[in-house]
Amino acid sequence: MKSKTKHYSIRRYLTFHIVGWALAMTIIPAVWVYYDTAKEVEELFDASLAQSARVLHGMTSQDTIEKHRDSLTEALLNKEKDPHAIQHNYEKKISFQVINENGLILRSASAPNHPESDLTQGYTYIELGEYEWRIFTLYSQEDDWHLVVGERMDIRDELIHHIALDHAIPLFLLTPFFVLMVSLVIRKGLKPLEVIASDVQEKNYTSLDKLSYKTEPEEVTGLISAVNTLFDHLSEQYERERRFASDAAHELRTPLAALMIHTENILEDNKDTDLDISIINIKKSIHRLSHLVVQLLSLSRADTQLIEDDFTTVDITKTVEQVVRDFTHLAEQKEQSLLYNVFNPNNEFLTIKGNQALIYNMLCNVVTNAIKYSPEHSRIIINLDCHKQIITVEDSGPGIVSELRERVKDRFYRTPDAIGEGSGLGLAIVNRIANIHQIDWHLNETNSGGLSVEFILKNHHN
Numbered sequence: 001m002k003s004k005t006k007h008y009s010i011r012r013y014l015t016f017h018i019v020g021w022a023l024a025m026t027i028i029p030a031v032w033v034y035y036d037t038a039k040e041v042e043e044l045f046d047a048s049l050a051q052s053a054r055v056l057h058g059m060t061s062q063d064t065i066e067k068h069r070d071s072l073t074e075a076l077l078n079k080e081k082d083p084h085a086i087q088h089n090y091e092k093k094i095s096f097q098v099i100n101e102n103g104l105i106l107r108s109a110s111a112p113n114h115p116e117s118d119l120t121q122g123y124t125y126i127e128l129g130e131y132e133w134r135i136f137t138l139y140s141q142e143d144d145w146h147l148v149v150g151e152r153m154d155i156r157d158e159l160i161h162h163i164a165l166d167h168a169i170p171l172f173l174l175t176p177f178f179v180l181m182v183s184l185v186i187r188k189g190l191k192p193l194e195v196i197a198s199d200v201q202e203k204n205y206t207s208l209d210k211l212s213y214k215t216e217p218e219e220v221t222g223l224i225s226a227v228n229t230l231f232d233h234l235s236e237q238y239e240r241e242r243r244f245a246s247d248a249a250h251e252l253r254t255p256l257a258a259l260m261i262h263t264e265n266i267l268e269d270n271k272d273t274d275l276d277i278s279i280i281n282i283k284k285s286i287h288r289l290s291h292l293v294v295q296l297l298s299l300s301r302a303d304t305q306l307i308e309d310d311f312t313t314v315d316i317t318k319t320v321e322q323v324v325r326d327f328t329h330l331a332e333q334k335e336q337s338l339l340y341n342v343f344n345p346n347n348e349f350l351t352i353k354g355n356q357a358l359i360y361n362m363l364c365n366v367v368t369n370a371i372k373y374s375p376e377h378s379r380i381i382i383n384l385d386c387h388k389q390i391i392t393v394e395d396s397g398p399g400i401v402s403e404l405r406e407r408v409k410d411r412f413y414r415t416p417d418a419i420g421e422g423s424g425l426g427l428a429i430v431n432r433i434a435n436i437h438q439i440d441w442h443l444n445e446t447n448s449g450g451l452s453v454e455f456i457l458k459n460h461h462n
Contacts, residue, residue: 121146
C-alpha cells in the first residue's frame with residue numbers, strides 16, 4: 001500500500017506560527033494590563049476614599065454641624081438645582097454620610113436618606129438600588145459618630161476599561177502591520193528557494209547546466225550543491241544513452257544492408273524452392289529492423305541538434321511542397337490520392353527558425369503514417385494555412401481513440417489495434433522535433449473518422 005506524501009508550505013507554516021505567537025503576545029499583555037490596571041485603580045480609589053473620609057473628619061465637628069446643620073443640608077442637597085454651580089458627572093456616583101447612634105446627621109445629595117452601611121469600619125461592598133458601591137467607614141472618637149464615604153463601582157470599571165483599551169488598542173492596531181511585515185520578510189527570505197525551483201523546473205534532460213548564482217544564502221548552498229551533483233550524474237547518463245543509441249544505429253546499418261543484399265540474392269537463386277517463403281519472411285524482418293535503425297538515428301539526431309544558435313530560417317511552404325512531391329509516388333502505389341491545399345490570401349512567406357532537416361523529418365513521419373494506415377482508394381489531405389500558421393495532415397484510416405492520443409507520443413508505444421509493422425517511434429520523433437521548435441501539435445479526429453494531425457507554428461517569421 002502506497003503512502004501518500006503530505007506537502008506543506010514553509011511560508012504558510014512560518015506565517016501561521018508567527019501570527020499565532022504575535023496574537024498570543026498581544027492578547028496576553030492586554031489581559032495582563034487589564035487586570036493590573038484594575039488592581040492599581042482599586043488601590044488608588046480605595047486610598048482616595050480613605051483620604052476623603054479623613055479630610056471630612058478634619059473639617060467637620062459636632063458643634064459645627066449642630067450650629068449650621070440647616071445651611072449645610074440645604075447647600076448639599078440643593079447644589080444639583082443650582083444652574084451656576086460647577087458640577088462633574090462623577091459627583092452623582094460619589095457620596096458621604098455622617099451617622100451617630102441616633103441616625104443620619106448629614107449626607108451628600110447622592111447619598112440615600114438612610115444609613116448605607118452597617119458601620120463596620122474599613123472597606124466593604126454594598127448593593128444599593130441597581131448599583132454596587134464601595135464603602136469606607138471611619139469612626140470619630142471625639143464626636144462619637146461614623147463617617148461613611150461611598151463610591152459607585154461603575155466609576156472604577158469605566159476607568160479600568162478606558163486605561164486598558166488605551167494600552168490594548170495600539171497593540172491590536174499594530175498587529176496587522178506586524179503580520180504584514182512578517183509575511184514580507186518570510187517571502188523575501190524564501191525567494192532564493194523559489195528562484196531555485198523555477199530554474200530547476202526550466203531544465204530538461206538535454207540541458208542540465210549547473211545552477212550558479214552571484215549571491216546565495218548559506219542555508220541553500222548545500223541544496224544547490226546537491227542539485228548540481230544530480231545534474232552531473234543525469235548529464236553523464238543521458239550522454240551515455242545517446243551515444244549508445246547513435247553508435248548502435250550507425251553500426252547496424254552496414255550489416256543490415258549486407259543482409260538485405262544477400263537475402264535478395266538467395267531469393268533470386270531459389271525462386272522455385274521451398275526456401276522462398278522463409279527467405280521472404282527474413283527479408284521482411286530485415287526491412288523492419290532497418291526501419292527501426294533509421295528511426296533510432298532520426299531520434300538521435302533530434303536529441304543532438306538542439307542548440308538554437310545553430311537554427312536557420314526554414315521556408316515552411318517549400319518544405320511542405322517537398323514532402324508532397326516525395327510522397328506522391330508512395331501514395332499512388334496504394335492507389336491513394338495525396339492532396340495539397342494551401343491558403344495564402346496575402347502571399348505571405350511562412351518561415352520558421354529551426355532545422356530544415358528535422359522539420360522535413362517531422363512531416364515525413366506523419367505523412368508516412370497517414371499513407372500506411374489509410375485504405376486503398378482513399379485520400380490524404382495536407383492543408384497549409386499561411387495566415388494562421390497551421391499545418392494539418394488528414395487521413396482516412398481508423399484514427400486513434402481520444403484516451404490514447406497522448407500515450408502514442410511515447411517511445412515504442414503502439415496502440416493495441418495498430419496494423420502493419422512499426423517500431424512505435426514515429427510519433428515520438430514528431431513530438432521531440434515539435435518540442436525543440438516550440439510547435440504545438442494535436443491529434444484530432446476527422447469528419448470521416450480518420451486521424452487529423454495539426455501543427456501550430458508559434459516560432460514563425462513572416
